[in-house]
Amino acid sequence: MKISTKGRYGLEALLDLAIHSSEGHINIKSIAERCGKSEAYILQIFLTLRKAGLVESIRGAQGGYRLAKEPAEITVGDILNVLEGPLAPVACIIPDTKQPCDRYENCATRAVWERIMDCLNNVVNAITIADLLKNYREANYRQADLEYYL
Amino acid sequence: MVKVSTKGRYGLRAMVDLAVYSNGDHVALYSIAARQGISINYLEQVFSILKKAGLVRSVKGAGGGYVLSGSPATLKVGTILRVLEGKLSVIDEKAEGAEEDKTGVQNCIKVNVWDKMNKSLNELVDTITLEELAENYKKMRGLDTIMYYI
Numbered sequence: 210m211k212i213s214t215k216g217r218y219g220l221e222a223l224l225d226l227a228i229h230s231s232e233g234h235i236n237i238k239s240i241a242e243r244c245g246k247s248e249a250y251i252l253q254i255f256l257t258l259r260k261a262g263l264v265e266s267i268r269g270a271q272g273g274y275r276l277a278k279e280p281a282e283i284t285v286g287d288i289l290n291v292l293e294g295p296l297a298p299v300a301c302i303i304p305d306t307k308q309p310c311d312r313y314e315n316c317a318t319r320a321v322w323e324r325i326m327d328c329l330n331n332v333v334n335a336i337t338i339a340d341l342l343k344n345y346r347e348a349n350y351r352q353a354d355l356e357y358y359l
Numbered sequence: 360m361v362k363v364s365t366k367g368r369y370g371l372r373a374m375v376d377l378a379v380y381s382n383g384d385h386v387a388l389y390s391i392a393a394r395q396g397i398s399i400n401y402l403e404q405v406f407s408i409l410k411k412a413g414l415v416r417s418v419k420g421a422g423g424g425y426v427l428s429g430s431p432a433t434l435k436v437g438t439i440l441r442v443l444e445g446k447l448s449v450i451d452e453k454a455e456g457a458e459e460d461k462t463g464v465q466n467c468i469k470v471n472v473w474d475k476m477n478k479s480l481n482e483l484v485d486t487i488t489l490e491e492l493a494e495n496y497k498k499m500r501g502l503d504t505i506m507y508y509i
């Protein structure tokens with residue numbers, strides 16, 4: 210059971226955007242370079258994120274992307290939900306798009322898959338971009354301290 | 360998407376079926392196959408994996424079949440899923456340990472998102488026993504009351 214590259218790279222790119230947000234709008238090229246991914250792929254991800262209202266863009270020479278909300282108001286769950294869809298280990302439990310199965314009502318294992326989905330959702334809905342920023346900066350300060358003392 | 364494979368889905372369902380219909384005795388694969396709507400060839404493959412891992416024992420001969428090696432009360436869903444699916448992780452193994460830079464974006468996300476998801480996921484499936492699923496399945500199918508009246 211794996212998160213796809215879209216979800217992984219998308220989360221990386223969005224965190225990169227948040228890290229550099231003090232510099233104004235950030236262009237796709239610089240995000241792609243820092244993340245080591247192709248510009249086309251990062252652009253595709255950002256178009257999806259923009260449609261979902263998580264980032265916004267402006268055109269022009271100084272153009273680029275920025276977060277559409279405060280980092281504390283965007284959860285990892287929001288991002289993964291947009292890029293990956295529901296974190297469901299089986300298709301039949303996805304809300305509203307239940308794939309028909311004769312055994313749905315009398316399934317011996319459906320409860321397990323539902324509990325896994327709830328468990329994963331609880332984890333990702335509790336982590337915000339602000340939390341990731343904080344941890345990222347702490348790790349970097351520690352590293353900077355270490356280098357200072359050396 | 361974080362999908363569980365067919366092997367994991369069918370295998371867990373077959374194990375619940377075995378726990379429900381065994382009563383300490385062996386159960387023929389064809390009867391599990393018929394009740395669960397899974398092909399006998401597929402079940403043979405799944406049970407050879409479960410047998411190799413020591414979760415079930417096979418009984419040869421005319422009245423042959425499979426029996427659980429231990430009590431369903433002590434057999435965790437996590438154990439069964441790890442035998443059938445491998446290590447339970449939301450992230451591809453190869454991508455997981457890649458980055459050496461402990462201050463990078465990838466590492467920040469690994470520590471604060473993927474590791475937390477994996478920890479919660481594994482802890483959850485290790486709290487669910489096969490007995491719990493078997494008891495719920497019996498209630499669902501009305502099998503507990505039939506036993507009572509007999």
